[in-house]
Structure formats: structure tokens, C-alpha cells
Amino acid sequence: MDEFLWSCIVHALAIVPWVSYCFMITFFATSIFYGRCFLHQLSSPSQVMDGLPGVSIVKPLMGIDPFLEMNLESHFNLAYPKFELLCCIQDERDPAVDLVQRLQTRHPNVDCRVLIGGCNGILNPMVNNMVPGYDSARYDIVWISTSRIKASTDILKDMVAKLENPRVALVHQMPFTTDQKGLTHAIEKVYFGCSASRYHLAFHSLGISCFTGMSYLVKKPELDNLRGLSWFGRFLAEDFFIAKLLHDRGFRHQVAAVPAQQNVASITIADYKDRMVRWLRLRLNMMPITAGFLEPLGESVPLGIYASWSAYYLFGVNPYLWFAGHWLVWITLDYIQLKGVQNGPLPFSLLIFMLAWVIREMLFVLIYFEAVLNVRRITWGKRTYFLSDCGKSMRVASDKSILPI
Secondary structure (H helix, E strand, O other): OOHHHHHHHHHHHHHHHHHHHHHHHHHHHHHHHHHHHOOOOOOOOOOOHHHOOOEEEEEEEOOOOOOHHHHHHHHHOOOOOOEEEEEEEOOOOOHHHHHHHHHHHHOOOOEEEEEEOOOOOOOOHHHHHHHHHHHOOOOOEEEEEOOOEEOOHHHHHHHHHHHOOOOEEEEEOOEEEOOOOOHHHHHHHHHHHHHHHHHHHHHHHOOOOOOOOOEEEEEHHHHHOOOHHHHHHHOOOHHHHHHHHHHHOOOEEEEOOOOEEEOOOOOOHHHHHHHHHHHHHHHHHHOHHHHHHHOHHHOHHHHHHHHHHHHHHHHOOOHHHHHHHHHHHHHHHHHHHHHHHHOOOOOOOHHHHHHHHHHHHHHHHHHHHHHHHOOOEEEEOOEEEEEEOOOOEEEEEEEOOOOOO
16 A cells, blocks of 8 residues: 555544534534423423323333332322323232232222233343233323333323324433432433433434333324334334334324433442443444444544544644543533433532543443444343344343343
């Protein structure tokens, strides 16, 4: 390779981080603007209260978390005129059964049913658990609400209002967290309120499908036209394919005004890291170019290192000073982003935010390499799955539990 050709290649590589900066400026500006102007702005249904459509709430449960009773009772306390609560539990010995029965006794006027056992032949454990509830739903609007989610009447009414649009088949809550004490909870809040919300809000504003299935309303007839929820049990990332196929059919999906309130009592950094590795491996299987090459260029550490070299190569700028300035601007914009998503005072100090932010940014490097090194294997609970064909097929590689998780 001659010197001129090599010089052209190096110059081309040096331009890449500046292109990435252009995209990141767009994403930061769009998400911060959307968060400030539209997030937490509740929509009101066009019908009067008594005329609102019925909603079937499918609640997959397994095991007990100290906050599970609070999360479940928030659904029992919904001041919505017509809804049913379908609690799906895989095993009759699960302690969640007794908890639901206690809540049924406490709230006798709530239409609540317990469905025990899943559906044979479905590999995705969450879908396996939910299918009996989904199939027995009485209403045309189904709310999939996982066990971590804390509900409210305003959230439900806002999502129902957004689903009134005939072009909208799906309304989902952007993932976020409730206010809990502890460094790991701060790290999780920083991730969901900064990096995750940046792409959710920016992509939504730009008309790009970006969907997380922990809390969403879907029009059941439209999902049934895609062969129903059970058909998506062949995918480990069923939410991705539900959103994709509905989008391919011309339907839009909307972001709810209030982010999803994940309410979990205890979490460790290892728990957080394992969850992020699982999600990244799913993205690497489904979107290898996007997750493998473009996603790292949207993270502060890889892009900062790359841009620092480029600034030195092209302009002779001290790379250490460039990286310091890069991080200072990034953390400032993330703090603005988080404040907009939080819509109120943060549950930790600025110093804790900075510490949690640095740990989150550095953890991405560990998470990325761990995900890439064994990309086909996904560990979820006590099961390990092997993915192939861009995430469209899977098999159980090992199973250490009687209960699918």
C-alpha cells in the first residue's frame, strides 16, 4: 500500500468521529427539546369518563420483590371505569399467588383473575407466562405491564388517549425508574434518564421505531392480525418484532407522556451489568451493524477516545484536553436531559450524579466487550438461550430452573 493511499484511509477514518458528533448533536438537541416540551404533558381522552374503552391489563408475575405488593396495588387502585387485571403466574406454588389473592380480598370490586401456567411450545419465558392472560382478555385494548411497573390512573388515561388515533396501534412508556436510595439505583436512573431516553425521544421525534416492551398499550385486533402474542414467543425480543411488524403495516407507535416507573427494592451493580449485557446481545443479534459499530460511537468513552485522536491527528490538539472537554460537555447535556425526564428534583446530589454517570459510562466498555465475546448466548434468569438468524430463532442451551423466568 503506497503512502498516498494510506494517508487517504487515515484521513477518512479521522473524519468519522466528526460525523458521529453531528448525529449526537441532533440526538441531544431533539431529545432535550422533546423532553422539555412534550414529556409529562398528559393527553386527555375525547370521551367522557364512563365512555372510555375497556382495558385488559396483563401482569406477568414470578416470585416476590419487596415492592411487588406496592406495584400490584397501584393497578388495583386505578380509577378507570372499565378494566380487568389478569395476573399470569407460571407455577401455583409461586408466592405471588398468595399476594394476588390477598389483594383480591382487599379490593373485591376490582375484576381480577389469576391465570396459572403458561402455554406449551413457547420458548420466550415472558410470553409463555402472558399468553393465557392475553388470550382470555375481554377488551380490545391490552396493557402489558411487567412486575416492575408502578401504575397510575393518569398514565393509563394518557396512553388510552394516544391510542385513539386510528394510525396508532401501540403506545409505550419510555423506561425510567422510581426514586430509590443507593448508588446502583442512581446508576440505573442515570442510564435510563440519559442514554436510553436520548435515543427513545430522539428516534420517536424523527419517526424511527424505538420500543421497549416493559409497559405498553396495544390494540389487540391489530396484534391478532399478526397471529397474536403467542406467535411472537419464538423471539426472545418479542417487543422488537411486535413494534417492527406493526410499523411495517403502516401503524405508528407513540410514547406515553409519563415514563415507566420501574419500582424495584434491591439491585446490585452486577444485576445492572447482566441486564445491560443481555439487552446488548439481543441488539447485536438483531441489528449487528447498528449495535456493533454505530452504538459505540454514540457513547461518551469510545467516541471521546476516537475524537481525541482525530483532533490531534487533524489539528494538533492535545488529546487529553480534548477528552476532558468532550466529557464536560457530555455530562452537562446528560444532566439537562435527566432533569427533563425526572420532571422534579433528583433523589441524589450533584456529586452522586457525577459519580453514577462516570461509573455508567465506564461500565459500557465492560458491557460491550462481554456482550461481543459470547454474542449468541443470552442468559435470562436461570435459562441460557442460543440465538441465530439475526435473533429470529432460538433454542434453550441450558435450563437450571423448573420455572421459566
